[in-house]
Amino acid sequence: MNTSGRKPPRARRPCFSIALASGKGGVGKTTIAANLAMALAGFGTRVTLVDGDLSLANLDVLLGVIPERTIEHWFFGDATLDEIVVEGPRGVRVVAAGSGLQELTQLPEAAFDRLFDALACLEDPSDVLIFDNAAGIGTQVSEIAARSSRALLVTWPEPAALVDAYAALKVLARRKPELPVGLLVNGARSEQEARRVHHRLSTASERFLGRRLGLDGWVPDDRAVREAAIDQRPVLLAEPMAPSSRQIELLATHFLHYVGRPWGAAVGERWSEGTRTGEIVH
Numbered sequence: 001m002n003t004s005g006r007k008p009p010r011a012r013r014p015c016f017s018i019a020l021a022s023g024k025g026g027v028g029k030t031t032i033a034a035n036l037a038m039a040l041a042g043f044g045t046r047v048t049l050v051d052g053d054l055s056l057a058n059l060d061v062l063l064g065v066i067p068e069r070t071i072e073h074w075f076f077g078d079a080t081l082d083e084i085v086v087e088g089p090r091g092v093r094v095v096a097a098g099s100g101l102q103e104l105t106q107l108p109e110a111a112f113d114r115l116f117d118a119l120a121c122l123e124d125p126s127d128v129l130i131f132d133n134a135a136g137i138g139t140q141v142s143e144i145a146a147r148s149s150r151a152l153l154v155t156w157p158e159p160a161a162l163v164d165a166y167a168a169l170k171v172l173a174r175r176k177p178e179l180p181v182g183l184l185v186n187g188a189r190s191e192q193e194a195r196r197v198h199h200r201l202s203t204a205s206e207r208f209l210g211r212r213l214g215l216d217g218w219v220p221d222d223r224a225v226r227e228a229a230i231d232q233r234p235v236l237l238a239e240p241m242a243p244s245s246r247q248i249e250l251l252a253t254h255f256l257h258y259v260g261r262p263w264g265a266a267v268g269e270r271w272s273e274g275t276r277t278g279e280i281v282h
């Protein structure tokens with residue numbers, strides 16, 4: 001397999017990158033990735049959204065874009081990334097994934113280095129790269145997260161999702177102990193519930209993994225999200241005043257502090273026991 005693309009990879013400029021991750025599937029990673037991209041683009045940030053879920057790719061469907069080619073074509077050397085990128089709403093660049101070829105679930109580590117180099121060499125540079133990912137922390141997810149500035153761990157408040165989120169956090173911490181990881185509680189009924197969920201996970205994280213887990217944000221369980229998804233539109237565009245849209249904008253505001261800081265530290269963040277201490281800012 002030729003995984004090099006056509007141009008010799010040469011990183012042009014580092015940009016801030018966020019890898020979404022979760023334990024359980026269906027907790028809202030794709031929804032958050034797409035809407036976070038819209039919100040950041042709305043603040044004038046140049047965003048590239050990459051579908052790293054090579055087995056169940058659906059970012060393109062949620063955004064209503066129809067890619068002619070997907071990341072598989074790049075992995076097999078049949079297209080450059082610039083030929084694959086499609087423009088989504090608000091000018092967000094989308095690198096879609098395709099049908100889930102078995103070979104792509106067993107990529108060598110070097111393939112991920114080449115992917116990040118190629119993303120840094122896109123003709124139109126980005127300020128932020130957002131990776132949607134598969135559920136669980138398989139090789140693909142951990143290799144993408146390990147090369148990102150930061151991981152955003154998404155969970156639903158239910159206990160089963162929390163157990164899986166903790167397991168995912170453990171794998172991430174083992175793969176790259178210094179990777180900053182923040183929590184996003186999706187589907188919460190209130191801010192109090194989101195904070196309770198965060199408290200449970202961060203307590204376990206501190207006690208058993210020896211690292212703090214900041215709360216990057218929370219998004220309510222909102223029917224507007226599902227209705228927008230049926231129309232293949234991010235809720236932030238379909239219903240900008242919906243409670244979920246407002247919370248995703250706050251999440252984007254939080255990440256604006258990192259733009260231009262590819263190492264994943266926000267202004268004013270402190271080191272704590274070798275781990276970044278991302279704290280919710282709203």
Ligand SMILES: Nc1ncnc2c1ncn2[C@@H]1O[C@H](COP(=O)(O)OP(=O)(O)O)[C@@H](O)[C@H]1O
Nearest residue numbers: 025026027028029030031220221222225226229
């Ligand atoms: N905050 C929310 N409120 C209501 N429904 C949501 C919310 N977030 C996600 N959903 C719905 O949950 C389902 C799974 O979301 P999705 O983003 O595909 O999850 P994942 O990518 O983690 O598998 C979708 O039907 C989506 O519309």
Ligand SMILES: [Mg+2]
Nearest residue numbers: 029030053133
């Ligand atoms: Mg998904």
